[in-house]
Amino acid sequence: MKRLWPRSLTGRLVIIMVIGMLAAQFLTGTIWFDMRYGKAMEVPTRLVASELAMRIRLLQAAPPDQRSAILQSLNEPRFSMREIAQPTERLPALETHHAAITQMFDHVLEQQVGQPLQTRFLKAELQTDQGGKNDFLSLFRDNFPSGHFVLQVELPDRRWLQIDAQEGQAGLSMAPMTALYDYLMRIYVLRIVAIVLIALVVVRLVMQPLKKLANAAERLGENIHSPPLDVTGPVEVRQAAQAFNMMQRKLIDSIAERTRFLAAVSHDLRSPITRMKLRTEMLGDEAAREKFRKDLDEMEAMVTSTLHFVRNIDSDEQLRSVDIDTLLDSLRLDAEEIGAHVVVVGSAAPIPGYARSLRRCLQNLLENAIRYGEQARIDVIDNAENLRIVISDRGPGIPPDMLEQVMEPFMRVEGSRNPKTGGFGLGLSIARTVAQAHHGALTLRNREGGGLDAILDLPRRSHG
Known part of the structure; x- marks a missing residue:
């Protein structure tokens, strides 16, 4: 039934x-x-x-x-x-x-x-x-x-x-x-046909404001700074639009307040960190001095990474056409400058997207591959409906039961990744957030023989 x-x-x-x-x-x-x-x-x-x-x-x-x-x-x-x-x-x-x-x-x-x-x-x-x-x-x-x-x-x-x-x-x-x-x-057949036709027209007219509200909610999930709903139509529709716009305004204000708070904390922390660095250099014990340097660098990097993560979520970047081939070639050259070996296979036509965020996403995935596998391979598979970018490495991989968990903020897998070179657990979270903002998805899978595939799927459809 x-x-x-x-x-x-x-x-x-x-x-x-x-x-x-x-x-x-x-x-x-x-x-x-x-x-x-x-x-x-x-x-x-x-x-x-x-x-x-x-x-x-x-x-x-x-x-x-x-x-x-x-x-x-x-x-x-x-x-x-x-x-x-x-x-x-x-x-x-x-x-x-x-x-x-x-x-x-x-x-x-x-x-x-x-x-x-x-x-x-x-x-x-x-x-x-x-x-x-x-x-x-x-x-x-x-x-x-x-x-x-x-x-x-x-x-x-x-x-x-x-x-x-x-x-x-x-x-x-x-x-x-x-x-x-x-x-x-x-009495029955013609009346049923008439009722169905009338119902389809009337119900669609009644449901149109609800569909607009659903589309607005979807846009809000992709971009918090999307245009607000028009406050028009019947009383109930106007009330719903006003409530939705007020919710969007509160979300924007809340994220902005959080960003300002973290920026203030970061600014306040940099001064004592700098003073502690100066005092560290004045220590006579070289071993102790080196430990202090390491801890202070880690503190500073943690504050910087957290700020990058928050600012990425709060991004109000405009949608435009992104040249994927040029973007990947630029990332490959940057990686080779630090001694990494990166191979790009395949090409793709430009795709509508948020250029700065998309670069951050691919850069995070590529840095992970280089950090844990020392070399990386980028495969580009493009068609009329979907663009798939696969970034592969030959590192230790991730336990199967944690492939989803590692994309949560501040989640690290020290047991399967190198503990000396691990980040703060924000790179994959940022990458997944960017993928979702493009109506896409980020998935991880272990490779046969060792290593990890980070698969970024971006649909070729309107992002309106």
Whole structure:
């Protein structure tokens, strides 16, 4: 059942509207039943009323002493009359759709006789072709249903007659299959089609502001400085847009405050670090001096790396076309200047991106490969939909259960990486953040025979 339930809110609203319409149509189906029932009863009602009027006129025209004999002679299997002393006091309750039938009967009888007559109906029902009581399905099934009438009528001379009559459709077929087709097509199928079309248009119009909000949230995840939402539309939409813009403003202010705080801490730390470095040089013990130098350099590098990480997240860089081949060649030359060996295989067409952030991402991945493997290989696989850059090394690799964890901020794997050359655990975090800002992904996998592949996938699609 869950497989049939649409995943989109638009589909769900359309399904709910159609089911609601069908439920309402089913509940109001009695209206159509009454109309179909009345149509099937119209011909028998008119025929019985006309036949009764004719016989009443014959009785009225006959001499009083011959009326009983004539009454008997007029009886037949499908139409019988008998004289009664008085009418039935308590009449059975007829269904509501019988009211129109009895009114039609009295109207025809009055027109044929020339004066209104009092009638009391004991039965007026539709019967099947086989003589059984008609039901909902038989209206679709029987070609020639008949009407069965039991009634009492007061003659102009104040005598009462009871009539038991049964009459068919006079050879006119009710065409049940045509009625069924008409009922299903016009009332259900066409209505469902109309409701679906209306629902698709209306729901899409209603859902459009929600889609804009979702797109804005996606842009916000990529760039905190993306343009705010337009505060237009219905009251609820304007309130949602205002709340979203306020949230974006608070996020920007929060990140800016954090950056300012770290910048202030960094500035304040640099002065005592510098003083400690000067005092370190004044130490007489060379071994102690070297230890102090190492600790102070590490402190300074940690502060600098943290600031780089925060500023990278808060980047408001503009999107532009980035020449991947030139960028990778520049990184290769920089690496060779420090004695590393880097090989670039393949080429790529320019791709829309954030140039400074993308360079930082690739530089971090390449530095990791050189740090842990002393040499690196960059494979570029480009196609119309995706650009893949694989940076490989022959280092010690990463335990499989930690391939995801190492991309968290300040996460280091000293057991599998060289502890003497390890960074502060921010390089991969920055690289993954940049990949996500480009709608891409960064994944790590161990290579057969040792080493690590850092795979950067960047889709070639709009970053709007």
